[in-house]
Amino acid sequence: MKRKYNILRWPVHTLKACVNELKLVMGDVGVLVFFVLVSIAYPILYSLIYNTEMAHDVRVVVVDDDRSAESREFVRALDATSEVKVIGYAANMQEARTQMCEHNCYGIINLPRDYALCLGRGEQAHVNIYCDMSVMLRYRQILMSTTAVQLTLSSHIQKAKASVIPINIGGGTIDNEQVALGNTAMGLGSAVLPCILVLVLQQSMILGVGMLHGGARDRRRRFGGIDPEEYDAVALVSVVGRALAHLLVYAVPAVYALLVVPKFFDFPQNGPIIDIVAMALPYLIACSFMSQTFKIFVRGRESTFITMVFTSIIFVFLSGISWPRSSMSQLWITLGNMVPSTWASQGYIAMQSNGASLAAQSHAYMMLWVLCGFYLVSAVLIEAFVARKQTRNPRKRQY
Amino acid sequence: MRGSLQLVQRPALLFMMIAMPLLCSWFLLDLMKGGAVEGVPVAIVNLDNSSMSRAIERNLSAMQGVNIKRHYASHGDAMKALQRGDIHGFFLIPERMQELTLGGRSPMVSYYINYAYFTPSSSQYKGFKAVSMLTNGAIAKTMLDAVGLISEQSIAATLQPILTHVHGINNPWTNYGYYLNMSFIPCLLALFVMLTTTTTIGSEFKQATSLEWINVAGGSVIVATLGKLLPQTVIFIAVGWMTQALMFNSYGIPLHCDPWTMMGAMVLFVLANQAFALFVICFVPNYRKASTLCTLLGMMSFSFCGFSLPAESMYPIFNSMSYVMPMRHFFLISVDQALNGIDIYYSRIHFAALIGYLVLPIPLLLRLRHNCVKPLYVP
Numbered sequence: 001m002k003r004k005y006n007i008l009r010w011p012v013h014t015l016k017a018c019v020n021e022l023k024l025v026m027g028d029v030g031v032l033v034f035f036v037l038v039s040i041a042y043p044i045l046y047s048l049i050y051n052t053e054m055a056h057d058v059r060v061v062v063v064d065d066d067r068s069a070e071s072r073e074f075v076r077a078l079d080a081t082s083e084v085k086v087i088g089y090a091a092n093m094q095e096a097r098t099q100m101c102e103h104n105c106y107g108i109i110n111l112p113r114d115y116a117l118c119l120g121r122g123e124q125a126h127v128n129i130y131c132d133m134s135v136m137l138r139y140r141q142i143l144m145s146t147t148a149v150q151l152t153l154s155s156h157i158q159k160a161k162a163s164v165i166p167i168n169i170g171g172g173t174i175d176n177e178q179v180a181l182g183n184t185a186m187g188l189g190s191a192v193l194p195c196i197l198v199l200v201l202q203q204s205m206i207l208g209v210g211m212l213h214g215g216a217r218d219r220r221r222r223f224g225g226i227d228p229e230e231y232d233a234v235a236l237v238s239v240v241g242r243a244l245a246h247l248l249v250y251a252v253p254a255v256y257a258l259l260v261v262p263k264f265f266d267f268p269q270n271g272p273i274i275d276i277v278a279m280a281l282p283y284l285i286a287c288s289f290m291s292q293t294f295k296i297f298v299r300g301r302e303s304t305f306i307t308m309v310f311t312s313i314i315f316v317f318l319s320g321i322s323w324p325r326s327s328m329s330q331l332w333i334t335l336g337n338m339v340p341s342t343w344a345s346q347g348y349i350a351m352q353s354n355g356a357s358l359a360a361q362s363h364a365y366m367m368l369w370v371l372c373g374f375y376l377v378s379a380v381l382i383e384a385f386v387a388r389k390q391t392r393n394p395r396k397r398q399y
Numbered sequence: 400m401r402g403s404l405q406l407v408q409r410p411a412l413l414f415m416m417i418a419m420p421l422l423c424s425w426f427l428l429d430l431m432k433g434g435a436v437e438g439v440p441v442a443i444v445n446l447d448n449s450s451m452s453r454a455i456e457r458n459l460s461a462m463q464g465v466n467i468k469r470h471y472a473s474h475g476d477a478m479k480a481l482q483r484g485d486i487h488g489f490f491l492i493p494e495r496m497q498e499l500t501l502g503g504r505s506p507m508v509s510y511y512i513n514y515a516y517f518t519p520s521s522s523q524y525k526g527f528k529a530v531s532m533l534t535n536g537a538i539a540k541t542m543l544d545a546v547g548l549i550s551e552q553s554i555a556a557t558l559q560p561i562l563t564h565v566h567g568i569n570n571p572w573t574n575y576g577y578y579l580n581m582s583f584i585p586c587l588l589a590l591f592v593m594l595t596t597t598t599t600i601g602s603e604f605k606q607a608t609s610l611e612w613i614n615v616a617g618g619s620v621i622v623a624t625l626g627k628l629l630p631q632t633v634i635f636i637a638v639g640w641m642t643q644a645l646m647f648n649s650y651g652i653p654l655h656c657d658p659w660t661m662m663g664a665m666v667l668f669v670l671a672n673q674a675f676a677l678f679v680i681c682f683v684p685n686y687r688k689a690s691t692l693c694t695l696l697g698m699m700s701f702s703f704c705g706f707s708l709p710a711e712s713m714y715p716i717f718n719s720m721s722y723v724m725p726m727r728h729f730f731l732i733s734v735d736q737a738l739n740g741i742d743i744y745y746s747r748i749h750f751a752a753l754i755g756y757l758v759l760p761i762p763l764l765l766r767l768r769h770n771c772v773k774p775l776y777v778p
Contacts, residue, residue: 131567173535175508176508179511182516186520188708192517301687302601305694323436327436332426356483
């Protein structure tokens with residue numbers, strides 16, 4: 001097939017393709033649900049789910065075999081922590097276990113019979129704590145609270161001893177302190193949400209673009225290979241034009257998700273706004289090109305869901321928010337490198353949580369542009385050779 | 400019969416039903432096969448450079464949880480590296496630490512941990528805390544020895560009068576993969592089951608073949624639905640069992656109950672999800688809307704079913720919403736049965752709930768029939 005293009009007319013065609021895509025998006029409620037509603041409602045919903053940040057007052061029962069003033073002091077101190085709530089005493093371990101099986105409590109504190117005796121004799125007293133492991137956060141909270149109580153009570157006892165034994169335990173030792181960076185509340189929400197905010201944009205775009213493409217295929221099928229609503233242009237022009245349209249549509253949701261939602265929920269927001277916007281630009285472009293590449297897997301409008309939705313979970317894990325990338329095998333690191341959200345979430349978290357500048361995240365920023373190029377090529381190839389191959393518009397080209 | 404034929408005619412759908420859930424399960428299992436997060440990249444800022452601070456460095460480098468990647472000369476340099484993402488945290492040893500300690504004063508070592516990444520932060524905390532305690536212990540022990548507290552026991556009792564032992568029941572290794580995969584893999588499967596159900600029924604509406612579908616079933620909507628969904632049920636149960644085999648057999652996730660209990664639960668789980676999706680498409684007889692709804696609910700259930708933040712810690716509305724999804728019940732069954740191996744009696748409500756889902760779409764089947772006889776495709 002012989003084609004003649006006037007390269008000088010490309011910008012005009014790009015704009016026309018962009019306007020055409022905008023028309024398609026605006027005329028399609030199903031796509032608008034993803035482009036606008038999901039990217040506006042999801043950040044709010046997720047933020048609300050995680051807004052409590054932490055498990056507070058994890059219920060535990062106490063099996064106190066000692067029943068002494070000292071053991072009661074331990075239990076009182078534990079109950080006073082924000083992490084754990086003592087719901088009651090159980091007569092023995094069997095009874096406590098039954099409580100645990102019935103999900104009335106998630107931990108058992110066992111104070112042995114010689115607890116006060118050991119303390120009185122100046123021996124080491126032991127406390128056994130049993131945790132349900134179904135949700136890690138509960139375990140973590142029980143661990144933190146019991147450690148805190150152990151340290152506080154120990155230092156009380158040490159002080160009392162120090163007056164008897166002529167040494168100063170406090171002096172000549174090295175103190176230590178923890179400084180929490182990035183997420184000073186140490187909450188789950190502030191840790192997970194920045195990644196989700198970034199990811200929602202990419203995933204809603206993949207689904208929306210998939211639906212648009214599925215709709216186009218449906219139309220082609222119905223009209224014998226012609227999509228009356230398509231703007232006919234060179235593959236490169238179509239792809240870039242569409243990306244421009246997606247960028248325009250996503251300008252508001254992106255600003256909203258990346259900059260406004262953190263304000264609503266008081267998530268870490270230490271990033272310079274200009275730098276975040278600068279990072280969002282290549283991210284959205286890369287997302288659009290990637291979506292236009294992935295549309296090859298979409299057969300019809302609605303089958304987008306079954307073929308695309310699960311990628312969200314894969315991409316969340318590849319981004320390293322849950323399982324750190326430093327512990328992944330090379331295969332998954334490489335795969336993660338090819339996903340825009342990996343770099344965007346890394347950059348966004350570094351900026352918002354750790355107050356990095358764009359310069360500090362130059363690698364992530366550069367990788368986003370590399371991915372833009374990579375997915376541009378793949379999207380154009382797919383547009384030119386696969387998406388249009390069988391259902392080529394038979395009309396003569398107009399330029 | 401027609402249902403199975405259609406499945407065979409759509410290899411892409413079969414691929415999504417069989418290969419994708421298995422591939423995803425393998426991905427998650429393989430990703431977290433290390434169990435606990437180890438070798439988190441950290442740095443040391445040693446402003447002291449004494450024999451004591453070098454001993455701390457050596458101790459730290461022996462910790463499994465952290466991996467000392469760099470040494471920095473100042474707090475600022477380390478902070479910049481953290482912002483670049485090179486390290487997840489750093490350990491700061493102050494100037495003149497050895498001198499002050501030996502002089503009977505208490506200098507402060509600090510560890511800076513980036514809590515923006517949650518999982519590695521715990522490994523760092525453990526490693527850093529342990530090293531500071533160890534160092535302290537060694538110094539104090541020498542001193543106590545010197546003042547004549549001879550016995551090991553009394554030294555231990557003086558340093559730590561109370562010692563707490565926290566035992567994680569059935570996962571003492573705090574294996575992250577065990578805990579996460581048990582919930583995420585079935586949740587992914589649920590997503591595939593629900594979407595396959597809406598896709599196969601919805602495409603009947605779309606291609607306007609729903610009348611034919613009902614007619615082939617002799618006009619009975621029950622026969623039609625059963626005929627369409629049962630082949631999928633069989634496939635998904637097989638796939639579900641395979642994921643379970645992967646989890647419990649190949650990757651050693653604890654299974655403390657009779658394997659048949661979990662396999663039975665999987666059967667109910669697949670059926671419950673199909674029934675749930677059927678309910679959705681009966682309720683919203685539109686291919687796109689039903690799929691959208693299943694997608695959004697399915698994705699949300701990863702969060703509000705309480706795998707990471709416990710459901711009882713969320714706002715009450717999300718807590719109660721979580722019980723709407725079959726996944727929540729299956730998750731609680733897996734925890735009770737597979738992980739904790741407690742009596743099946745304690746999971747009775749959740750088994751009942753899973754069975755309850757099967758009844759859910761029945762009152763709405765007539766509505767489905769009505770929509771099938773008069774198909775209307777709204778894109």
